[in-house]
Amino acid sequence: GENVEQHPSTLSVQEGDSAVIKCTYSDSASNYFPWYKQELGKRPQLIIDIRSNVGEKKDQRIAVTLNKTAKHFSLHITETQPEDSAVYFCARWRGTGFQKLVFGTGTRLLVSP
Amino acid sequence: EAQVTQNPRYLITVTGKKLTVTCSQNMNHEYMSWYRQDPGLGLRQIYYSMNVEVTDKGDVPEGYKVSRKEKRNFPLILESPSPNQTSLYFCASSWVENLSYNEQFFGPGTRLTVL
Numbered sequence: 001g002e003n004v005e006q007h008p009s010t011l012s013v014q015e016g017d018s019a020v021i022k023c024t025y026s027d028s029a030s031n032y033f034p035w036y037k038q039e040l041g042k043r044p045q046l047i048i049d050i051r052s053n054v055g056e057k058k059d060q061r062i063a064v065t066l067n068k069t070a071k072h073f074s075l076h077i078t079e080t081q082p083e084d085s086a087v088y089f090c091a092r093w094r095g096t097g098f099q100k101l102v103f104g105t106g107t108r109l110l111v112s113p
Numbered sequence: 114e115a116q117v118t119q120n121p122r123y124l125i126t127v128t129g130k131k132l133t134v135t136c137s138q139n140m141n142h143e144y145m146s147w148y149r150q151d152p153g154l155g156l157r158q159i160y161y162s163m164n165v166e167v168t169d170k171g172d173v174p175e176g177y178k179v180s181r182k183e184k185r186n187f188p189l190i191l192e193s194p195s196p197n198q199t200s201l202y203f204c205a206s207s208w209v210e211n212l213s214y215n216e217q218f219f220g221p222g223t224r225l226t227v228l
Contacts, residue, residue: 100171
């Protein structure tokens with residue numbers, strides 16, 4: 001009930017296509033939802049985040065949408081490029097003071113030229 | 114340069130031999146945390162610390178200890194490592210503003226193998 005479910009686990013697209021990754025959660029007491037990108041052999045790095053008081057946030061080719069009623073949030077990447085190939089993790093803060101960060105299991109995105 | 118550092122980066126050890134993985138950040142962050150990353154399981158939180166002398170368990174704390182005697186350091190201690198603790202470990206830190214959490218900055222990772 002406190003975990004984050006992330007789908008799909010793998011996603012293959014052609015360069016220029018869009019990619020969408022979705023995460024769902026069940027605990028409504030969360031207010032911060034970050035997305036991290038991890039390239040092969042590297043550390044995770046934040047690419048975009050959203051707080052519960054907004055429904056959508058965009059940063060160039062990347063956008064995140066949040067539906068608090070349905071308890072899901074999604075990452076949208078448009079005009080994908082080969083350098084977008086990586087593992088993407090969603091996460092959410094939970095805990096009485098939102099002290100714990102819970103990650104999804106990751107989505108391996110492969111963008112083919 | 115603002116960063117989180119971990120040492121060692123790679124470690125091969127044997128069952129039962131105590132070890133410590135150090136973590137240090139130079140960004141004056143209040144919040145620090147340890148995660149382990151295993152294939153198919155994503156990143157799972159081991160322990161976290163809200164500030165000096167304040168630590169608490171994450172989702173997978175068994176077999177690990179931590180301490181936060183100084184704001185910049187947050188070592189991870191394995192008193193008696195076992196093979197199921199073979200994993201990739203990440204330390205991370207972030208600032209906290211009005212109980213609102215922010216970007217976690219990750220260290221480079223420590224790949225631990227317990228034989």
